[in-house]
Amino acid sequence: MREGDDMTDVGLDHDVTPLTHEGETTRIPLRRPVERDLTPAERRRYARQIAMPEFAVDGQLRLICARVLVIGAGGLGSPVIDYLARAGVGEIVIVDDDAVVESNLHRQTVHSQSNIGMSKAVSAAECVGAANPLVRATVRDERLTYANVDRLVAEVDLVIDCTDNYEARYLIADATSRVGVPCIWGAVLGAVGQASTFWAAAPTGGVTLRDLYPDEPPATELNCASVGVLGPLCGIVASWMAADAIKLIVGFGAPMLGRLLAFDMDDGTVTQIPLQSSIKTRTPASASLVRPLSDEVRWVEPAELAAELASASSLTIVDVREEVEREIAQIDGSILRPISDLDDAIGTIPPGPLVVHCHFDGRARSAYTVLRAGGRDDVRVLRGGIDAWAREVDTTLARY
Numbered sequence: 001m002r003e004g005d006d007m008t009d010v011g012l013d014h015d016v017t018p019l020t021h022e023g024e025t026t027r028i029p030l031r032r033p034v035e036r037d038l039t040p041a042e043r044r045r046y047a048r049q050i051a052m053p054e055f056a057v058d059g060q061l062r063l064i065c066a067r068v069l070v071i072g073a074g075g076l077g078s079p080v081i082d083y084l085a086r087a088g089v090g091e092i093v094i095v096d097d098d099a100v101v102e103s104n105l106h107r108q109t110v111h112s113q114s115n116i117g118m119s120k121a122v123s124a125a126e127c128v129g130a131a132n133p134l135v136r137a138t139v140r141d142e143r144l145t146y147a148n149v150d151r152l153v154a155e156v157d158l159v160i161d162c163t164d165n166y167e168a169r170y171l172i173a174d175a176t177s178r179v180g181v182p183c184i185w186g187a188v189l190g191a192v193g194q195a196s197t198f199w200a201a202a203p204t205g206g207v208t209l210r211d212l213y214p215d216e217p218p219a220t221e222l223n224c225a226s227v228g229v230l231g232p233l234c235g236i237v238a239s240w241m242a243a244d245a246i247k248l249i250v251g252f253g254a255p256m257l258g259r260l261l262a263f264d265m266d267d268g269t270v271t272q273i274p275l276q277s278s279i280k281t282r283t284p285a286s287a288s289l290v291r292p293l294s295d296e297v298r299w300v301e302p303a304e305l306a307a308e309l310a311s312a313s314s315l316t317i318v319d320v321r322e323e324v325e326r327e328i329a330q331i332d333g334s335i336l337r338p339i340s341d342l343d344d345a346i347g348t349i350p351p352g353p354l355v356v357h358c359h360f361d362g363r364a365r366s367a368y369t370v371l372r373a374g375g376r377d378d379v380r381v382l383r384g385g386i387d388a389w390a391r392e393v394d395t396t397l398a399r400y
Contacts, residue, residue, distance in 0.1 A: 029251025030157045030182070033061030042134065046088055054252040060088060066249045067091045069152060071144060071172060072162035073124040074098075075229060076186050078110040079238035080160055080245075084135075085128040087246055091136040092128060093156060096120040097143040099391065101399045107231035144168055149175040158245055161185045162238070165362065166216045173198060173209035184244050184256075185209060186237045191230050191265040193237040196275065197244050197256040207258050207275045233265050297368045300355055300380040302392040309333070315353040320367040321386075325359060329386055329397040339363045339370075346374040357382035357389070359400075 038046070038057055042064070050060050066089050070077050073096040084092055098120050100111045110127035111120065125137035142148065144163075153159055153175045161172045161183055169185070176183040177200040186195040200206035240261060247253045260273040300308075308315060317334035319326060326336055337345045339358070354376060358364040364381045371379045382389065390397035 029062055030249050031062040031066050033058045034065050036061070042088070045132070045134065049087065055250060059250040059252070062250050063088045063246065064090045066158070067093065067156045068245060068249075069093045069095065069156040069159045070162060071095045071152075071159065071168070072164065073108070073110065073120040074104065074162065074164065075107040075188060075231075075234035076238045076241065077160075077162035078108040078124065079235045080162060080242045081124050081128060081137075082110055082131060083239065083242035084245060085132045085137070087242075088132065089135060089245075089249070091138060093138045093140060093152070094121045094124050094128075095140040095142065095144055095152060096124070097141060103400050107229060107234045109235070144171060146171065150178065153179045153181060157181065158248060159183045160241060160245060162241075165360070166213070169209060170216060176200070177206075177208055182248055183209070184241045184248075186241045188229055188233050188237055190227050191233060193233050193263040193265075194260060195237050195240050195244075195256060195263075196260045197248070199257060202257050204257060205277055207277050211275055211277055212260060230265055233263065236265075237263060297365055298380045299383045301383055302389045305355060305382060305389075306393045313353075315355055316350050317382075318349060318354055318356045318367070318371075319358070319386075320356055320363050321358050325400070328400050329390060331357065331386060331389060331394075339367055342367055342370050343374075346371065346376065349376070353378040353380075355380050355382055358385050360385040360387055 038050075038060060042060065043050070046060050049055055050057055052059075068084060068089050068091070070081050070084070070092060073081060073094055077094075077096070081092060081094060096119070100108075100115045100118050100120055100123055102113075102116055104111055104120075105113065108120075110124045111118075115123040115126075119139075119141045121139045121141045125139045128135055128137035140152065144152070149171050153172075159172060159176050159181055161169060163169055163172065164187075172183060173185075176198070180201040182197060182199040182202070184195075184197045187193060196207075196212065198206075198208045198211075200208050240256075244255045247255050258275050260275055262271040262273060263269075264271070305317075317331055319330060319334045319336045320339040320342060321336070322338050322340075323336065334357070335349070337349060349371075354371065356364045356367045356371065356379065358367070361381055361383060364385060368379055368381050384391075386397070387399055390399045
C-alpha cells in the first residue's frame with residue numbers, strides 16, 4: 001500500500017486464513033478493482049484479454065490499479081516489462097543502473113541499436129510508452145543496495161527479480177520477505193533456466209529463495225558473458241514470469257508458489273520440482289542487514305583505483321579473466337592470471353599490494369579468497385570489474 005492510497009480503491013479483495021506475518025492477513029487477488037468501468041480505449045486495447053472468463057472486466061481493472069517493481073531490464077526483464085505493459089499493468093517501476101551495449105541486443109528485446117549507450121531503465125521505459133501509452137513507466141536509474149531496497153519494495157504490490165547475480169537476488173528475497181510482498185524470480189544461463197514465485201506470506205504457506213538456496217553459492221562468473229545464453233530461452237522463462245504476475249494480481253489459476261520450473265532447451269523439457277519451506281532453519285530476513293555479503297572482501301572503486309594509478313602506486317592489477325576476454329578489453333599495465341590457473345600461479349605474481357578484477361566481480365571475489373589463502377594479505381577487488389572501469393574511467397574500452 002502506498003502512502004495516500006484510498007482503501008476503497010486499492011487493496012486486497014477477500015479474506016483468507018490469517019498467517020503470522022507482522023500481524024497482517026494475506027489475501028489473493030493482490031488488488032481490488034477500482035469502482036469504474038473500462039473506457040472505450042481500454043476496451044478496444046484489452047478486448048482479447050477481457051474475453052477470457054477468468055479475467056473479464058474486473059481482472060483488467062485489477063491490473064490497471066496495480067504497481068509492479070521489475071529489477072533488471074536485461075534478458076529476462078525485457079520481455080517481462082513488455083508483456084506487463086501490453087497487458088495493462090497500471091505502473092511498472094524499472095530499476096537498472098546499467099547501460100545498453102551491443103551484446104545485449106540478441107536477447108534484450110526492449111532495446112534496439114539506437115539505444116546503445118542509453119540507460120537500460122530509460123530505454124525500457126521508452127518501450128513501455130511506445131507499446132502502451134495507458135501504462136506509466138517509472139524509471140529508477142540506480143543501483144539496488146541495502147540502503148534503498150526496502151523502500152523500493154514497500155511501494156509496490158509485486159516484485160519481479162530479473163537480476164543476474166546472487167548477491168542482488170538474496171537482497172531482493174530478504175526485502176520481499178520483510179515487507180510481505182510476492183517475488184517472482186527467474187534465472188537463465190546457456191540453454192537452461194529456472195523460475196518460481198516466492199512469497200513468505202502466501203496463503204498456502206511461505207516459500208522463499210532461501211528455501212531453494214539456503215546459502216549464497218560460491219562466487220563465480222559463470223554468466224551469459226562467459227558461457228553464453230540462448231536468446232529465446234530468456235523469452236520463454238520471462239513469459240512464464242509475466243504470466244504469474246498477471247495471475248497473482250488478477251487472482252486466477254495456479255501461480256508458481258511452492259514449485260520450481262526447470263527449463264532445459266537442449267532436451268526440450270520443462271520439469272516441475274516441489275519446494276518446501278525450511279522456516280525453522282531459515283536465516284531470518286532481518287539478518288541480511290547485519291552484515292552485507294559485499295563486506296566479505298575488500299573493495300576498491302574504479303575512480304579510487306584510477307587515482308592510485310595516477311600517483312605512481314606500486315600496486316599490481318591482476319586480471320583473472322580468460323585470454324579471449326582480455327583480447328576484447330584490458331586495463332593498461334595489468335597482468336593476466338586466469339582464475340582457473342590461479343592456485344598454481346600465485347608464486348608468479350609480483351610482491352606488493354594487489355587489485356584483482358574480472359568482467360564484473362564474481363571471479364575476482366573467488367580470486368580474493370584464493371590469494372588470501374595463498375598468503376597474500378594486501379588484496380582488494382575492483383568493484384564492478386572491467387565493465388565498471390569502462391563505464392566510469394576509460395570509456396574508450398569495449399564493453400561486452
